[in-house]
Amino acid sequence: xxxxxxxxxxxxxxxxxxxxxxxxxxxxxxxxxxxxxxxxxxxxxxxxxxxxxxxxxxxxxxxxxxxxxxxxxxxxxxxxxxxxxxxxxxxxxxxxxxxxxxxxxxxxxxxxxxxxxxxxxxxxxxxxxxxxxxxxxxxxxxxxxxxxxxxxxxxxxxxxxxxxxxxxxxxxxxxxxxxxxxxxxxxxxxxxxxxxxxxxxxxxxxxxxxxxx
Numbered sequence: 537x538x539x540x541x542x543x544x545x546x547x548x549x550x551x552x553x554x555x556x557x558x559x560x561x562x563x564x565x566x567x568x569x570x571x572x573x574x575x576x577x578x579x580x581x582x583x584x585x586x587x588x589x590x591x592x593x594x595x596x597x598x599x600x601x602x603x604x605x606x607x608x609x610x611x612x613x614x615x616x617x618x619x620x621x622x623x624x625x626x627x628x629x630x631x632x633x634x635x636x637x638x639x640x641x642x643x644x645x646x647x648x649x650x651x652x653x654x655x656x657x658x659x660x661x662x663x664x665x666x667x668x669x670x671x672x673x674x675x676x677x678x679x680x681x682x683x684x685x686x687x688x689x690x691x692x693x694x695x696x697x698x699x700x701x702x703x704x705x706x707x708x709x710x711x712x713x714x715x716x717x718x719x720x721x722x723x724x725x726x727x728x729x730x731x732x733x734x735x736x737x738x739x740x741x742x743x744x745x746x747x748x749x
Contacts, residue, residue, distance in 0.1 A: 538701070541566060541595030543588050543611075548626060548670045549601035552705075555674035557581045559704040566591030592617035597624060597697065604629035604648050612655045619658045622694045624701075625649045625721075626665040626673070628728040637732035641725065649688060649721035660694035662687060663721035664702065666728070668744035674705050676744070684746035687714045688721035713747060 540556050542549045543566040550565065557563040558581055566588040592598050592614050600607055604627035611618065629648035633639025643651055649663035664687050665673045676683045685707050689695045699712055715723065727745045734743065 538562075538697070539594065539596045540564070540599065540701075541591040541597070542599045542601055543591060544601035544603075546601065548673070549599070551670050551674055552599060552601060552626075553583050554581060555705055556701070557583050561704070564591045564594060589614060589617050592621070595621065597622045597701065599624045600627055600652075602627060605631065605642050607648060608651050608655060611652060615656055615658075618656055622660045622662060622691075622697055623652065623656065624665075624698055625652060625661055625663050628666050628725055630728055633732065635732075635736075637735060638728050639732070641729070643722075643725075645722070647718075647722040647725040649725070650718055653690065653718045660689065660691040661718060662689035662691075662694050662698045663718065663724060664688070664698060667724050667746075669740060669742050672742050672744050675742075676706050676708075676711065679742060679744065681746070681748075682708070682711055683744035684711055684713050685744070686720075686724045687712060688716065688718055688724065690717050 539562045541564045542553050545565055545567045553563050553565045564584040564586050567585055598618060598621050600611060602610055607627050627648060629642035630638035631640045631642060649661055653661040664685055667686060685702060687695050702712055
């Protein structure tokens with residue numbers, strides 16, 4: 537089982553931490569000073585806590601679950617700790633609209649994942665899990681129709697590792713769509729722009745932006 541470090545202790549990070557720990561992985565949740573987990577952790581499931589640098593340094597796979605609009609600066613500061621690691625980016629870098637929901641992209645014509653890969657050339661960045669509400673990330677089988685999760689990344693071995701981790705979260709191989717290199721992340725990150733319209737009409741009902749075949 538891989539040692540997984542998760543940066544960000546909000547709803548996304550804690551949800552992933554609980555699921556990976558329950559699947560048998562050694563999980564460290566990276567928290568900032570005085571930061572509390574966004575959701576309760578499961579009793580009996582061991583999850584360690586550390587600062588972001590320690591979390592990244594000690595993990596084989598690091599998951600970025602920090603706010604996308606500030607992730608580039610935050611993770612660039614961890615360049616040494618992330619060297620030769622797989623960095624799984626599940627964030628979307630957006631500018632909030634008037635109601636606090638995503639209104640526009642921070643990197644139009646590019647993506648957060650591309651920016652991270654350029655800033656961290658010795659790290660294998662893989663974009664995934666950014667096209668759904670957070671509860672679907674770890675329970676895809678609860679949706680009434682099969683969902684899709686997308687993969688973008690330059691390193692095939694890294695994507696294969698991440699696909700295996702997705703399987704531990706309940707994602708069937710047929711639901712995983714490998715789009716190609718990291719440039720394809722700009723397509724899935726742009727999908728976030730449909731999300732606020734769905735939320736305004738339906739609230740936080742679980743959904744994923746998926747392919748129908």
